[in-house]
Amino acid sequence: MDKQNFLLNTWYVACTPDEVQQKPLARMICNIPLVFFRNQDKQIKGLEDYCPHRGAALSLGFVENGQLVCGYHGLRMGDKGKVESMPNQRVENFPCIKAYATVERYGFVWIWPGDQSLVDESLIPELTWATSEDWAYGGGLFNINCDFRLMVDNLMDLTHETYVHASSIGQKEIDEAPVATKMEGKQVVTSRFITDVYAPPFWRNALRANDLADDVKVDRWQECRFDLPSHIMIEVGVAHADNGGYNAPLNLKASSIVVDFITPESDDSIWYFWGMARNFKPHDQELTDSIREGQGKIFLEDLEVLEQQHKNLLRNPDRKVLKLDIDAGGVMARRLIERAIKQEQASSNKAL
Template sequence: MSATAKIFPHPRNAWYAAGWDHEITSRAPLARTIAQRPMALFRTADGRPVALADACWHRLAPLSLGTLVGRDEIQCPYHGLRYNPAGRCTAMPAQETINPSAMVPSYPVVDRNRFVWVWPGDPTLADPELIPDMSQMDSPQWAGDGLTIAAQCNYQLILDNLMDLTHEEFVHGSSIGQAELSESEFRVTHEGDTVTVTRWMLDVPPPPFWRKNMRDRFPDFEGTVDRWQIIHYQAPSTIRIDVGVARAGTGAPEGDRSQGVNGYVMNTITPETDRTSHYFWAFMRNYRLESQSITTQLRSGVERVFGEDEAMLTAQQRAIDANPDYEFYSLNVDAGGMWVRRILDRMLRTEDASEGAGSTVTPALRVG
C-alpha cells in the first residue's frame, strides 16, 4: 500500500470504539457498522456489553431492529429467533428442534474509559491489553466531555489532520490558530505502534481559545505564553493530544506547568466504510475540575472548531473521489502522519499474510 494512498484500508485485527458507554443499553439494541461489519450492540441485564453481527441466521433480518428479552437475549424482529451473547440461537418459535448451525458471529467487546471497544477481526487475537490508552477520560484528575462526528471521509484523512496541527493557522484562525504554528520546529519519534510529534512555541501571544482558558484559571492574566502540542498516536486510530499554555518563561518546557492550563484532546476514530468514519472526541482538562460550566463551554467551543475540520475533511473526500487520477504529495509537516501510515501498512500486510496462510476468521467470543 502506498504511503500516500488516498483511500487507506483499515486493519480488522484491532480494537475500535463502537460507541460511548452510555449509548449501549439493556433497553434496546444499537445498530452500528464497525470496519464494514454491521453490528447489533446491547447490554445484558447485568450490564455486560454484547456485539453480534446485525443479521439473523435465518433470513438476515437486522437484529438491531429486534427486542431484548429475558436477561441477556436478543429476538429477531422478523420470525422471533432468539440469540444469546455468544451468538447461539436459543429459541425458534416455529419449531421445537433448534438447528445446531443456527448462530451469528459474536465479537469480542470490552467496556473501558467511557467507551465500548469492539474487535472486528480474528477473535483469537483480541487481547484487551491492546486497547488504546484513553485513561484521561475517566481519571479523577481530569474533567471534560465530548461528542461524536459522523465524518464523511476515510479514517486516514482524520489521522492526517490530527497528526499535523499546522492547519490550525488556516482552518481555525479565529480560535486556536496562529502563525507561530507553521514557524515553529517540531520533533517526531516513533516506537512499535506509536508515534509522537512534539511542538513548542515560546513567548507567543495566546490565541483566543487559550487566552480565555488562562483567564478562567488566572483572571488577571495578561501577556505572552509558552504553548505546547504533544501528539500521541497509538495504532490503529487513537490520538491523544497534550495541549496547553503557561505564562512565558515560568518553566513549562522544563516540566513546570503550574502557571498554565493543560488539556488533552482525546480522539479515537473508527472506520465505518472506506469513505465514512465514527469520530469520537473529547476535551479533558486538569484545572477547575469542579466547574460544569467550564466543561460545557469547552465542549461547545471545541465542537465549533471540529465543525471546521469536518467541513474541510468532507470537501477533501469529495475532491479525492472527483479526481481519482490525482496524486497525494507530502510536506515536511506530514512526517508524523507518514509514520502512522507506515504502521498501518505493516498491520495490513500482517493480516494479509495471515489470511493467505489459511487463517479463518469466525468471530464467536466475548472478552470482558
C-alpha cells in the same frame, strides 16, 4: 483477496455506554454491520446485525430479558450469537451468527472486529487520565464521510489550525514554528513549541478558567502521539511565558489532552470519538460542558474540509498529493498502518 484498508485484529472504540440503553444500537464498523445490546448482566455485547431466519436486521428489534428479539418474526438471540427460541419453532439446528469481543473500559465500549481467537484485552490502550480524580473529560461523536487516514493526517499536522480554526485555536505563529517528528517505540510523535506569543481565543478562555491572566505572553505546545490502529492523543496547552512552557508548574498553565479515537465505519466514512481531558479544576462540570461545546464547534470546522477532500481524492485517483515536512507525522503514521495491515494479511494467509 479484496484490498484491506484498515486493521482488523485490534481494538476500536465502538460506542459509549450511554448509547446502549433499552434499545439495540446499530453501527457499522470496518464494513461490518453490527448490533450492540445489553445482556442479562447488563454487559454490552456485539453481534453481526443479521437474523439467521430471513436476514432481517436484528437492530430493528428490541431487547427483552437480556436477549435480542428480532422485530420481524420474534426470533430470540443470545449474547453469544446462538438462537435461544422462536415462537412455535424448534431452533436446535438454527445457525449461529458471529459474536464479537466487547469490553467496557475508560468510559468507552471497545470492539475487536477481526479474528476472535486472537482477542487480547491487554492490548486496549491504557488511559491513565480516565481513572484519575485529578482529571476531567468531556467529548462527543461525529460521523464523517472520509477515509480514516485523512483524519489521521489532519490530527498529526496541526498547521491547518491557522486557517481552518482562525477564530478559536489558530494563530499565525503556528506556521512560523518548526515541527519535529520522530518515532518513540511504536508511536509516532509530532511536536511544535511556540514561545512568547499571545494566546488565541480558546486558550485565553482556558487561562481565565484556571484563574490565570489571559492578556500576557504565553508559551504554547502541541505534541501529537499516534498509536495503531488509529488512536491519537494530543498534549496541548499554554503557560505564562518564561516559566518552563510544557514543564511549567500547574498553577501557571492551562493544559490538556485532546482525545481522538478514529474508528473506520467503511472505506469512505468514520466514527470520530473526540474529547478533551484536562488536569485543572476537574470537578467543575460547568467548565467541562463549556469546553466540550467549544471543542465540538472547532471539530465541526474540520468536517466539511475532510469530506470535500475525500471527494476530491476519489475523483482524482491518479493525482498524487504532495508531502512536505509538515506532513511527516501523517506520512509516518500511514506507513505504520500499511506495514501492520500487510503483516496481518500475511498471517491470515498462512492460517488458511
